[in-house]
Amino acid sequence: MTCRGTRWTAAIAALVAWAMVCGARGEAQQNVNDVQVHSYHVQGNVWMLAAGPFNAAVSIGDEGVLVVDTMVEPLADKLLAEIARLAGDKPIRHIINTHSHPDHVGGNPAVSRAGRSIVAGNFAAQVGQEASNQATIFAHENTLLRMGQLKPPLAFVGMPTDTFFTGQKDIFFNGEAVQMFHQPAAHTDGDVIVFFRRSDVIVAGDVYVNTTFPIVQAGQGGSFQGVIDALNRIIGLTVPKEKQEAGTYVIPGHGRLADEADVVEYRDMNTIIRDRVKDAIAKGMTLEQVKAARLVRDYEGRYGASTGFWTTDNFVEAVYRSLTPARPAGQSR
Numbered sequence: 001m002t003c004r005g006t007r008w009t010a011a012i013a014a015l016v017a018w019a020m021v022c023g024a025r026g027e028a029q030q031n032v033n034d035v036q037v038h039s040y041h042v043q044g045n046v047w048m049l050a051a052g053p054f055n056a057a058v059s060i061g062d063e064g065v066l067v068v069d070t071m072v073e074p075l076a077d078k079l080l081a082e083i084a085r086l087a088g089d090k091p092i093r094h095i096i097n098t099h100s101h102p103d104h105v106g107g108n109p110a111v112s113r114a115g116r117s118i119v120a121g122n123f124a125a126q127v128g129q130e131a132s133n134q135a136t137i138f139a140h141e142n143t144l145l146r147m148g149q150l151k152p153p154l155a156f157v158g159m160p161t162d163t164f165f166t167g168q169k170d171i172f173f174n175g176e177a178v179q180m181f182h183q184p185a186a187h188t189d190g191d192v193i194v195f196f197r198r199s200d201v202i203v204a205g206d207v208y209v210n211t212t213f214p215i216v217q218a219g220q221g222g223s224f225q226g227v228i229d230a231l232n233r234i235i236g237l238t239v240p241k242e243k244q245e246a247g248t249y250v251i252p253g254h255g256r257l258a259d260e261a262d263v264v265e266y267r268d269m270n271t272i273i274r275d276r277v278k279d280a281i282a283k284g285m286t287l288e289q290v291k292a293a294r295l296v297r298d299y300e301g302r303y304g305a306s307t308g309f310w311t312t313d314n315f316v317e318a319v320y321r322s323l324t325p326a327r328p329a330g331q332s333r
């Protein structure tokens, strides 16, 4: 696939940093004033939505609209306007959250309020009007737990209503199977990959980004090997068309639309980095020595950063810590 030039501007990078660490809301609102939500038809029922560094996806069909991730809260009105432009008056039935971060769930309250869940049969009378006036929100249970810790807290109407703790959750919507695969201990401990089986599109969340080195949130249950496992899962699901191009499309958590070859290249890089750092750890090298050895130098031009919230040093440190075997309690070195 062609590269559309994915270098972020400083302002955009600052916006992501805000979203990750949750800064002042007023400042964030100002930052998104110039950001527009754009949409691209990927294939089948699925559209990719992009606004600066933020990605989301929608499935639009006879049953209504399913939204995967909802960007940051200050963009929610623009996100809803773009969905309405694409889907007309079709109701928003479901939201799926790929994980708990505010740049993926921030718009949940507004999108959920704008939606309507499917309530039928005997159940309808019990549930009443109130609950059917919002979209169902699917997420892994660990994502629900982490969303409960967000600061500032997310409005209750934006919290997941339908969680699961198994490896997989399937629903059938708009004439196709929609499968959510939990990827344990990857970017966080609650990541799901969403696979639209008939449309042949995967929404990866932050286990696959093509703008930076992988973001491994060790403090939130993430691990570097888990990210590599998730990338291998995506590669297992994707099938390329001729000359390794197109076929199954992959919408990353951040960055441009990708296909299998893009994910393979990214997985290969991370596998090589894993082996280099593992080797350095086995030789007894300290974190400082590994940083100084610049083991990811050949990839820094494309994915590295010296400033911002996820620098090359942050990445190398996360990889080093993630691959260092845990010492038995009481043993020091």
Ligand SMILES: [Zn+2]
Residues within 6 Å of the ligand: 099, 101, 187, 206
């Ligand atoms: Zn994230």
